[in-house]
Amino acid sequence: MLGSASPARLSTLRAAGLDPEVIVSGVAEDGIAADSPAALAATLAELKAGAVAARLLADPHPAAxxxxxxxxxxxxxxxxxxxxRPASAEAARAGWRRMRGATGVLHTGHRVIVLPDGAPGSGTGIPEVRAVTGTGSTVVRFARPTDEEIDAYVATGEPLRVAGGFTLDGLGGAFVDRVEGDPHNVVGISLPLLRTLLAGLGIKWIDLWQ
Structure with a gap:
């Protein structure tokens, strides 16, 4: 189960041989605080995965x-x-004026929860549930798009749908000079990190290939 509405995350997992069912968590991201940007990404991932797991645990007819x-x-x-994600087109434009020529770090929090076979649902969790959290961080060096390019990019609507107001695998990729670290992490899900987290829970990556 993928607790995210992101088409980029879903397509990344499918390209890697997985075919998850999508259940949107419904967690509101506004108002959540943490000690650092990396910790914030991890906290939000935990909240999203937890909301989906609680919904599944509350189902009186759990999947086998x-x-x-x-x-x-x-x-x-x-x-x-x-x-x-920028709250408005103006926020996206202002963000890109800050970002151009700068170096940032894209943090993606990952939370994996394993629910046992036929887990009874109480919505509060049960002892057999296993979970792990990890955060991937990738350095992003931005190009210097002109004001005209920024305005045109914002007008496409893409920046309003993604964290930081940019993509690596879409129209925004032309405005990223290079990345240092896992590029999948910038897209929204780190395949090497996810494989490691799953292995720690006793799940083999290759067993998930479809």
């Missing part, structure tokens, strides 16, 4: 077999400040 819930959330750290 072990269920894996994956929750992710990304934030861009720039000068120590965390930026999620």
């Amino acid at each position: 077999g072990v269920t894996i819930v994956i929750g992710c959330d990304s934030v861009l750290e720039l000068d120590g400040v965390a930026y999620g």
Whole structure:
């Protein structure tokens, strides 16, 4: 189960051989605080995965077999400040004026929860539930788009749908000079980190291939 509405995360997992069912968590990101941008990404991932797991645990007719819930959330750290999705076109434009020529860090929190076969649902969790959290961080070096390019990019609407107001795998990729670290993490889900987290819970990555 993927607790995210992000089409980029879903397509990344599908390209890697997984085919998760999507259950949108419904967690509101506004008003959540943490000690650092990286911690914020992890906290949001935990909340999203937890909301989906609680919904599944509350189901009086749970699905047969072990269920894996994956929750992710990304934030861009720039000068120590965390930026999620821009709230408006003007915010996206202002963000890009800050970002151009700068270096930031894209943090993606990952929360994996494993629900046992036929787990009874109380909505509060049970002892057999296993979970782990990890955060991937990738350095992003931005190009210097002109004001005209920024306005045109914001007008596409893409920046309003993604953390930090940019993509690596979409129209915004032309405005990123390079990344240092896992590029999948910038897209929204780190495949190497996810594989490691699953292995820690006794789940083999290759067993999840469809």
